[in-house]
Amino acid sequence: MDESKPGNHRATLLNKEDLLKGYKTMLLIRHLEQQLVDFYLKNKVMSFVHFYVGQEAVAAGVCNNLGPEDKVFGNHRSHGHYLAKGGNPLAMVAELLGRKNGCCHGKGGSMHMIDKSVNFMGSTPILGSVVPIATGSALASKLSKKSGVSVAFFGDGAAEEGVVYESINFAALFKLPLLLVLENNLYSVMSKLKDRRSENYSTQQIVTGLGAKYIKADGNDYLDVHAKTKEALSFISNGVPVVLECVVYRHMAHSAPIFDDKACYREIDVPEERERQCPIRKLKALLCADPATSVELDALEAATIEFCKQVIEQANNSPYPEAGEFLTDVYAQ
Amino acid sequence: MYMHNNLSFTDAIRESTLQGMERDPHIFIMGLGVSYQNGADGTTKGLKALFPDRIFDTPVSESSVTGAGVGAAISGMRPIIHHGRVEFALYALDQIVTQAAKWNYMFGGGNPVPIVFRIAVGRQWGNGPQHTQALYSLFGAVPGLKVVIPSSPIQAKGLLSSALRENGPVVYLEPRWLYGTRENVPESPYFEDLSRARIVREGSDVTIATYGDGVVEALKADRLLREHNISAEIIDLVSLQPIDHETITKSVNKTGRLVTFDTTHSCFCVGTEIIAKLCQRNFSALKAAPVSIACPNVPCPTSTALSAMFYPTRLDIVRAIQSLLKKTVTEYPALSFEELHLSPKFDFSKNE
Numbered sequence: 237m238d239e240s241k242p243g244n245h246r247a248t249l250l251n252k253e254d255l256l257k258g259y260k261t262m263l264l265i266r267h268l269e270q271q272l273v274d275f276y277l278k279n280k281v282m283s284f285v286h287f288y289v290g291q292e293a294v295a296a297g298v299c300n301n302l303g304p305e306d307k308v309f310g311n312h313r314s315h316g317h318y319l320a321k322g323g324n325p326l327a328m329v330a331e332l333l334g335r336k337n338g339c340c341h342g343k344g345g346s347m348h349m350i351d352k353s354v355n356f357m358g359s360t361p362i363l364g365s366v367v368p369i370a371t372g373s374a375l376a377s378k379l380s381k382k383s384g385v386s387v388a389f390f391g392d393g394a395a396e397e398g399v400v401y402e403s404i405n406f407a408a409l410f411k412l413p414l415l416l417v418l419e420n421n422l423y424s425v426m427s428k429l430k431d432r433r434s435e436n437y438s439t440q441q442i443v444t445g446l447g448a449k450y451i452k453a454d455g456n457d458y459l460d461v462h463a464k465t466k467e468a469l470s471f472i473s474n475g476v477p478v479v480l481e482c483v484v485y486r487h488m489a490h491s492a493p494i495f496d497d498k499a500c501y502r503e504i505d506v507p508e509e510r511e512r513q514c515p516i517r518k519l520k521a522l523l524c525a526d527p528a529t530s531v532e533l534d535a536l537e538a539a540t541i542e543f544c545k546q547v548i549e550q551a552n553n554s555p556y557p558e559a560g561e562f563l564t565d566v567y568a569q
Numbered sequence: 570m571y572m573h574n575n576l577s578f579t580d581a582i583r584e585s586t587l588q589g590m591e592r593d594p595h596i597f598i599m600g601l602g603v604s605y606q607n608g609a610d611g612t613t614k615g616l617k618a619l620f621p622d623r624i625f626d627t628p629v630s631e632s633s634v635t636g637a638g639v640g641a642a643i644s645g646m647r648p649i650i651h652h653g654r655v656e657f658a659l660y661a662l663d664q665i666v667t668q669a670a671k672w673n674y675m676f677g678g679g680n681p682v683p684i685v686f687r688i689a690v691g692r693q694w695g696n697g698p699q700h701t702q703a704l705y706s707l708f709g710a711v712p713g714l715k716v717v718i719p720s721s722p723i724q725a726k727g728l729l730s731s732a733l734r735e736n737g738p739v740v741y742l743e744p745r746w747l748y749g750t751r752e753n754v755p756e757s758p759y760f761e762d763l764s765r766a767r768i769v770r771e772g773s774d775v776t777i778a779t780y781g782d783g784v785v786e787a788l789k790a791d792r793l794l795r796e797h798n799i800s801a802e803i804i805d806l807v808s809l810q811p812i813d814h815e816t817i818t819k820s821v822n823k824t825g826r827l828v829t830f831d832t833t834h835s836c837f838c839v840g841t842e843i844i845a846k847l848c849q850r851n852f853s854a855l856k857a858a859p860v861s862i863a864c865p866n867v868p869c870p871t872s873t874a875l876s877a878m879f880y881p882t883r884l885d886i887v888r889a890i891q892s893l894l895k896k897t898v899t900e901y902p903a904l905s906f907e908e909l910h911l912s913p914k915f916d917f918s919k920n921e
Contacts, residue, residue, distance in 0.1 A: 282695040282873045282910060334872030342872030345697045361699055362656050363629055393629040397660065424629050425602055432628045499606070556874035566867050 250459065255523055256536075258300055258458045262292035262516050263537060265316045268325060268544045272332065275548055276493035283332045283345035288316035290456075290487035293515030294419050295320035297453075297461025298387065298480070301469060305384035307373050309366040310359030312347045313486075317389045322354035325544075329551035336557040343565065355384075364390060364397030367416060371403045374412035374477070385413040385472050393424030395439070396432060401446065404479065408447030411475035415468055416448075418479055419455060421486040426501045443479040455484025456513040459522075485510045575916060576754040578747045581722035582612040582687075585729040586649065588758045590620055593647060596733060597623040599634060600651030600687075609651050610689065610748055635661035635686070639669045639738075642684040647733065652688045655704055655742075669738040670713030681736040685729070691744040691782060691832060692880060694910050697871030703833040705781075706842070708740045709809035715763050716740045716810040720784035721917045722752040724807065727761030735763065740810075744782040744832070745912070752917040766813035768820070772802035775890050776820040778843050779830035780806035785915050787830055790886035797899070799890060809839060814846050818854075821847060825856035826893050830886060835863035860889045877909050 250258075269287050276285065288295070291313075299308065299320035310317040318328055324339065331338030332346045339350050347361040357373065360366055370388035377384055394400065395418050407414040418439070422429060429437075443450040449471045453464035461482055468478040485505040489496035497507060511517070524530045576584070590596045597620075603609045604617040604626045617624050627634045631652065638648040652658035658665070665686055673680045690703040708716045717732065717739065719725035725743070732739035769784060770791055777787045787803045794801050802820050806812060821827050827847060829840025840861040847859065862881045870876050884901050891898045 280906075282876075283871055284693075284695045284697070284700065334874055338872070340871075342875055343698065343868075343870045345695060345871030347697065347699070348871075396629040398630060398632055399660075426605060427602060427626050431626050557872055559874075559878060562870050562875035562878055563865060563867055 250462065252523070252529070254300070255519065258296050258462065259516070259519050259523060259533070260536060260540075261296040261300060261320050262458065262519065263540045264325070264544070265292045265295065265319050266516055267540050268319065268329070268547065269315060271544045271548055272329065273493040281333060283334060284491065285332065285346040285493065286313040286491045287488045287493065288313050290485045290510060290514065291419060291421060292316055293458040293461050294417065294455045294482045294484055295389070297458050298415075298417055298465045300462060301465040302387065303384070304355060305382070307355045307357050307370075307384060307386045309357050309370045309373070309386070309388045310349060311363070311366060311390050311394065312359070312361035313391070314349045314359035314389065315346070317359065318349035318351060318356050321351070321356040323349060323351035323356045325547045326550055327351065329547050330554050333551050333554070334556060335551060335554040336561075337554050341561065342557045343562075363394035364400045366390065367394070367400045368403045368406075370416070371407050371412060371414055374407060374414040375410060377413055378410065385415050385469065387415045387417060389417045389419060391424070392418065392420040392422070392429065393427075395420075401442065404443060404446045404448050404477065407477040412477055413472050414477040415465075415472060416477070416479045418481040420481055420483045422483075422505060423486070423490070423501070425490040426499060428501065428503070439479070439481055449476045449478045451478060451480050453480060453482045455482030456515050456518070458515050458519050485513055571756045572753045573756055574753055575751040575918065576722050578719075578722045578725050578750050579611040581726040581752075581754050582729055582743070583614055583616070584754075585726040585733070585758075586613065587616060587619070589730060589733040590616070590623060592758070593733065595645065595647040596649065597646060598649040598651060599625055599627050599638065601627060601629060601653060603651050609653065609687075610745065613651075631657050631660040632664065635664040636668065638684055639664050639672070639682060642669070642682045643672065643680065647683045649685045649687055649733070652686070654700055655688050655690045655702055656699055658686070658688045665714070665738070665740065666711050670711050673737060674713055682738050683736055684738050685732045686738065686740045687743060688740065689743045689745045692746045692869070693912070695871060698868035701869045703742070703744070705742065705809055705831075705833055705839055706837045708742065709812070709839065709842075711810065714738050714740050714810055715808065716742065717763055717808050718742045718744065718781040718806070720747070720781055720805050720807070722750065722754050723917070724761060724805070726754055727759050728763065728807070730758055731760040731763050734760065739763065742781070746782040746832075747785065747912070749912050750785065750915045750917065761807070764808045764811050764813060766804050766806045766808070766816040768802060768816070769805050770801065770803040772800040772824065774800045774824055775826040775828060775893060776802045776804060776817065776824045777828050777830060777886065778804045778806060778817055778840065780809070780839065781832065783830045783832050785913055786832070786881075786883050787886060788920055790883035793883065793887045794890060797891070797896070799894065799896075801890065806839065812839070812843065812846070814843070814850065817843060817847060818851050821851065822854045825854060827855070827859040828886065828889050828893065829859065829861045830881065831861070831863035832880060833864055834866050835861060836866050838863045857893050860893060862886060862889055873906070873910055882909075
């Protein structure tokens with residue numbers, strides 16, 4: 237199989253139950269974020285936000301291959317990674333709204349997701365910063381002879397930071413159980429790949445040259461991401477760290493609860509193409525080949541919408557942290 | 570002199586850049602998003618159309634972009650390197666602190682590095698621990714750099730113009746909190762002194778030494794102080810490397826009292842540096858112990874319930890000065906949500 241070609245998925249590997257699981261994860265991410273978009277537009281939410289809408293197949297396809305012992309790190313756009321790993325939705329929304337029961341007790345905000353009960357180990361907005369940290373997490377697993385892989389999600393912009401290359405070399409040298417998920421959504425804010433990389437740039441050659449395995453997936457396709465992640469995990473179990481590049485469309489602006497098509501920088505991922513490639517729409521079409529499933533999916537969607545509504549309402553009714561709390565936690569107890 | 574009415578801080582930076590580029594063909598700008606329609610927070614708006622080859626977007630590789638700037642600077646160019654957040658500039662600290670700052674000295678002189686590092690710093694709603702640091706004293710601690718902090722649109726334009734004529738590296742730290750402030754600004758080019766503090770307000774009872782976005786807060790405090798017949802002298806430090814201790818000493822000689830105001834952490838802050846130097850130089854002029862007002866020593870939290878307590882305000886300045894003068898401390902109502910969390914639309918020209 238030519239691993240450099242995306243879209244070469246093997247749907248047969250997944251049974252209906254697996255597909256439903258992926259669909260459910262993606263629906264939760266999509267609906268919770270869409271309701272948060274509305275909430276942001278109607279209320280003064282003071283947490284700098286980056287929405288994941290459109291990229292759900294990457295988080296879901298990767299995380300649905302992981303077990304509880306596998307550890308995940310994220311970036312500034314990590315609501316999806318957090319939810320897909322099983323992070324608590326209420327703690328996420330409460331964090332966005334600055335409440336005491338938020339996953340960082342209000343100290344972090346949208347760019348800082350964490351739920352260690354499910355091994356979602358933290359997300360940070362400094363580009364590339366979690367790549368060496370996930371490498372260190374993988375190093376710890378190896379040194380302490382624990383099972384489980386460490387996974388970092390980062391973008392195509394972050395992939396240009398020197399520390400990413402340094403970390404791949406480090407991980408390859410020490411044969412670390414590391415999966416680097418490079419979510420290539422084509423833009424760093426609004427800067428196109430062709431304005432940041434030479435036409436001869438090859439992630440595959442860089443990664444391979446550093447001694448790691450390179451696998452490419454269609455990030456708009458749950459089945460492909462799922463299959464390629466499975467393949468990646470088999471290389472990792474043989475001591476070869478993997479960079480899984482998922483080419484994917486970010487539907488909304490880099491930050492803020494808005495669509496930014498008026499800025500006219502998008503070339504391929506225009507609204508019609510985004511809709512055509514929407515991972516949720518595609519998986520739904522596949523599942524609905526069986527008419528009985530269609531009814532099931534409608535009920536699932538209605539239940540998800542209602543669940544998200546309740547989560548946001550509950551978060552919005554939660555108390556703010558108390559005054560003295562901003563002085564705590566500078567040092568660990 | 571023809572004046573722009575109410576020019577914004579961002580437009581003042583833009584105009585200085587434009588005039589510099591017209592004057593000097595060696596100036597070019599690189600950094601993430603600087604070529605956008607509304608690039609670098611609006612400070613490079615429209616410049617790409619005027620100078621298509623001299624302003625460009627870069628890979629997301631701060632260390633190499635900054636180093637390439639240093640390399641171009643020692644090779645006859647005059648780059649402006651833009652970092653939209655100081656946290657990203659930290660990736661490039663080797664190039665700024667260890668290379669550019671030392672180059673001329675360690676090679677025995679005659680090796681200038683004419684480069685301007687424009688770095689956005691400081692508070693912004695909802696940006697929390699990893700997007701709102703200022704790290705003023707970090708840059709101030711490096712001999713070989715000139716470090717300036719514009720506090721108003723006039724300063725923003727004049728300091729950048731001077732930085733673009735300097736023969737060595739200048740770190741130009743822009744408090745993003747001030748981007749929306751306005752002032753009447755001369756249209757033609759002018760040049761502010763890069764290493765001299767300025768007296769923003771003359772006064773006789775107390776000296777307030779501050780810089781950057783602290784100046785707006787001090788001016789707001791001054792309105793309240795005048796209601797209590799307290800005459801404050803407000804000093805804008807302008808430069809942190811070097812610090813103009815002479816101007817501060819002279820002022821404290823007159824007032825006998827010093828309050829410093831930082832909008833970043835109190836540990837290793839500029840205020841305590843000033844107080845230390847003042848005590849060494851002129852302890853006997855002090856009628857009371859100096860006071861440093863600054864943020865507490867914790868990272869800046871994101872929740873408004875917590876960040877509301879993080880930044881000191883004009884009320885803290887007033888209270889500190891009333892205590893210093895042994896006057897009754899006024900009980901003011903809490904500041905509004907807008908004043909606490911949203912950047913000021915302050916107009917310096919209308920503040921008299």
